[in-house]
Amino acid sequence: MGGPGARTEAGAAAVGAVGTAVLLAAAPAGRGRAMDAASVLPVLAAVPPGVLTGTTAATVVELADPLDPQTVLTRLRAAAASPGLLVVCLAGQLHLDRRQQLPHLALARTTPATLRYTALPWHWLAGELGVRPPGATTVVADLAADPDVWQRLTAAPGLLHLGPGPLLYGRVVPAPRRGEPTTPEYLRAWAELWRSGARLTPSAAHAEAAARAMTVAPAPEPVFLTPGLAPPPAPMPAWEPAPVPTTGPAPVPAAPPAPPVAFRPAPAPAPAPLTVTRPAPLPVTPPAPVPPGAGGPVAVDDPHPAILAAAMAGRHGEAATMAAAWEHEALRRHGPRSLEAVHWMEVRADLARLAGEPARSCELWLAAAESRLGLGQRTDDPDVEGAVDRAHHQWEQIGDPDRARALGPTLVGLRRRVPGRRPGALAALTRRMG
Numbered sequence: 001m002g003g004p005g006a007r008t009e010a011g012a013a014a015v016g017a018v019g020t021a022v023l024l025a026a027a028p029a030g031r032g033r034a035m036d037a038a039s040v041l042p043v044l045a046a047v048p049p050g051v052l053t054g055t056t057a058a059t060v061v062e063l064a065d066p067l068d069p070q071t072v073l074t075r076l077r078a079a080a081a082s083p084g085l086l087v088v089c090l091a092g093q094l095h096l097d098r099r100q101q102l103p104h105l106a107l108a109r110t111t112p113a114t115l116r117y118t119a120l121p122w123h124w125l126a127g128e129l130g131v132r133p134p135g136a137t138t139v140v141a142d143l144a145a146d147p148d149v150w151q152r153l154t155a156a157p158g159l160l161h162l163g164p165g166p167l168l169y170g171r172v173v174p175a176p177r178r179g180e181p182t183t184p185e186y187l188r189a190w191a192e193l194w195r196s197g198a199r200l201t202p203s204a205a206h207a208e209a210a211a212r213a214m215t216v217a218p219a220p221e222p223v224f225l226t227p228g229l230a231p232p233p234a235p236m237p238a239w240e241p242a243p244v245p246t247t248g249p250a251p252v253p254a255a256p257p258a259p260p261v262a263f264r265p266a267p268a269p270a271p272a273p274l275t276v277t278r279p280a281p282l283p284v285t286p287p288a289p290v291p292p293g294a295g296g297p298v299a300v301d302d303p304h305p306a307i308l309a310a311a312m313a314g315r316h317g318e319a320a321t322m323a324a325a326w327e328h329e330a331l332r333r334h335g336p337r338s339l340e341a342v343h344w345m346e347v348r349a350d351l352a353r354l355a356g357e358p359a360r361s362c363e364l365w366l367a368a369a370e371s372r373l374g375l376g377q378r379t380d381d382p383d384v385e386g387a388v389d390r391a392h393h394q395w396e397q398i399g400d401p402d403r404a405r406a407l408g409p410t411l412v413g414l415r416r417r418v419p420g421r422r423p424g425a426l427a428a429l430t431r432r433m434g
Contacts, residue, residue, distance in 0.1 A: 017084035019053025022076065024063045025091040026120075027181070028110045034175035035144040037091035038064050040184040043191040044089055051194050053085045065108040069120040070403070072107070073128070080128045080137075088129070089191075090141040091184040093175060095119065096148035100355065101314040103149050103159060122160065123317030123355075127348065130163025130324035131331065138202060141170035141225070142187035150174045153223060158318065160225060163325045169206040170225035171213060186213040307347070316355035323347045342371045346387065349394075358397035359407065365391035366410055369418065379418045388418040392425065396432070408433045 023044050025037035041064055049058035061079055066072050079086055094103045097116050104110075104119035111118070129137050139162060145153060153159050153172060162168050171186035189209035193200065200208065203226065210224050303326055310319035327344035334340040349364035369387035377384050388411075395411050398404040412433065415426045 017055055018082075019050070019055035019058040019085040019087070020061065020079045020082045021049060021052040021058055022061045022063070022079050022086070022088045024066075024072070024088065025184075026063070026065055026072075026105060026107045027092055028106050029065075029108055032106070032111060033181050034093045034146070035091065035142075036181045036183050037093070037142075040089075040091050040142070040187050040191065043188055043195075047191055047194040051197075052089075053087050055085055058084075067108050067118075069107060069118065069124070072120050073124055076125065076128045080132060084136075086129075086132065086137045088137070088139045089187060090139060090143070090170075091187050093144040093146070094122070094149045094172070095146045096152065097121075098148065100316055101152075102317050102355075103145075103152070105143075121317065123320040124360075126162045126317060126321045127324055129166045130321060131328045132165045133332075134165045135167070137166040139166050139168045139170070140187060140190050141168065141172075142184035143170060143172045144175040144182050145172050146175050158321075161318070161321050163321050163328060165328055167202060167227045168225055169202060169227070171210060172223045172225065174221065185216045186210060189213055189216075304347075307351070311351055311354045316351065319351050320348065320355070323351055337371075337375060339375065342368055342375070345371065349390065353394060358394040359400065359403045362391050362394035362398065362407055362411070365394060366407070366414060369414055373417070384418055385420045388414050389420055389422070389425075392420075392429065405433075 023041060025039075025041050027033045027035050027037040041062065044052075045060075045062065049060045050056055052058060052060070059082075061075055063072060063075060076088075079088075090105075092105050095106050095110070095112070095115055096102070097104055097119075099116070103122040104115055105122060105125075106115070106119050109118045129139065141160075149159075150172075160168070160170070160172075173182055176182055186209050189212040190205060192212075193205050193208060198205075206224070206226060210222075214222070303322060307319045307322050310316075310322065323344060327341065327348065330338065330340040330344050345364055345368045349361050349368060352358075352361035352364060365387050369384055369391060372381070372384045372387060373379070379385075391411055392415065395404060395407055398407070408429075412426075412429060415429055419426055
């Protein structure tokens with residue numbers, strides 16, 4: 001099989017370029033391990049890098065039982081920024097954060113009590129991969145799901161949607177309640193097909209791998225994931241980000257959450273979920289449409305109400321995926337140096353705030369401010385000042401000192417260029433930096 005190359009026009013154009021393969025296998029140590037994820041890495045590592053990606057040359061990034069979600073995010077972000085074809089091979093187990101109702105990929109130090117801080121949120125993966133060009137990214141996942149994720153997945157197959165760009169092929173099995181951990185036989189079958197030299201289409205390889213996995217290790221009621229088709233997005237409407245909390249020049253203590261994002265009240269259909277197939281038919285229900293909001297006319301082409309409704313209901317991964325899909329469409333239609341693309345970057349920044357991820361929100365607001373300045377907007381433009389002020393406020397909410405220190409120099413540099421209308425904001429920031 002020739003890897004993901006030549007799958008679409010975009011993929012075919014990149015076959016001769018250098019590709020990137022990320023091999024990520026993660027599971028908690030000890031009794032919490034539901035899948036022996038790392039057991040598939042030797043088989044994957046034996047596949048020539050160019051065969052994995054379908055390119056003449058490739059870089060392989062291997063992450064075996066990583067400890068820190070920020071480290072994984074950094075490696076994924078670097079891989080997603082590469083211009084060539086990208087293949088992500090993923091083995092592990094999914095757990096649901098019950099506070100935010102978000103699926104997370106457990107890492108080596110993950111426990112039920114530390115899930116939010118030691119596991120990788122699935123929507124981080126969607127956020128990094130979802131904006132890549134269609135046909136340039138393939139994800140092959142072999143996952144064990146805890147009972148909460150399993151229940152959500154069978155009721156809402158879009159739970160693991162990565163956006164319109166990536167091609168996601170996968171198998172999800174319920175985590176065993178006791179006994180030996182399950183093994184990633186589906187991903188192992190993909191590796192064996194790659195090593196055999198068979199030139200199969202991704203759909204054919206998925207079907208063959210699914211059949212082999214069922215033969216080797218018949219899991220109870222596995223769910224198989226294949227790419228779905230999303231309807232073309234409609235024109236992008238106006239957006240108003242959340243207001244910046246006003247603070248004095250002194251260091252700002254942790255403040256109550258800012259008011260919700262001001263979306264225009266109109267419903268819109270979300271991108272289509274993944275196609276989910278099972279060995280036996282099982283009815284699945286896509287997310288229900290968002291009812292029209294009060295206070296304004298209904299505009300069926302406005303996606304913001306659906307995104308906000310998902311975020312406010314705690315479905316932050318779903319909201320982030322929808323926003324990433326619209327950002328991708330803005331990049332495709334208008335290019336990276338466009339106000340439309342900046343708009344959706346700011347939407348994602350506000351969604352990160354709503355999801356309780358101040359570091360991610362700060363990063364995105366910093367990027368939005370830099371982008372606006374790069375487009376020639378003045379340093380005293382209200383939109384530029386607003387982006388820097390929001391980045392500053394989110395930075396003050398970061399609880400991890402290492403993350404705050406890492407983002408501090410960029411924020412200080414922007415504050416020097418964009419002092420804003422808060423007297424003493426730069427002095428307060430430099431005092432906090434110490």
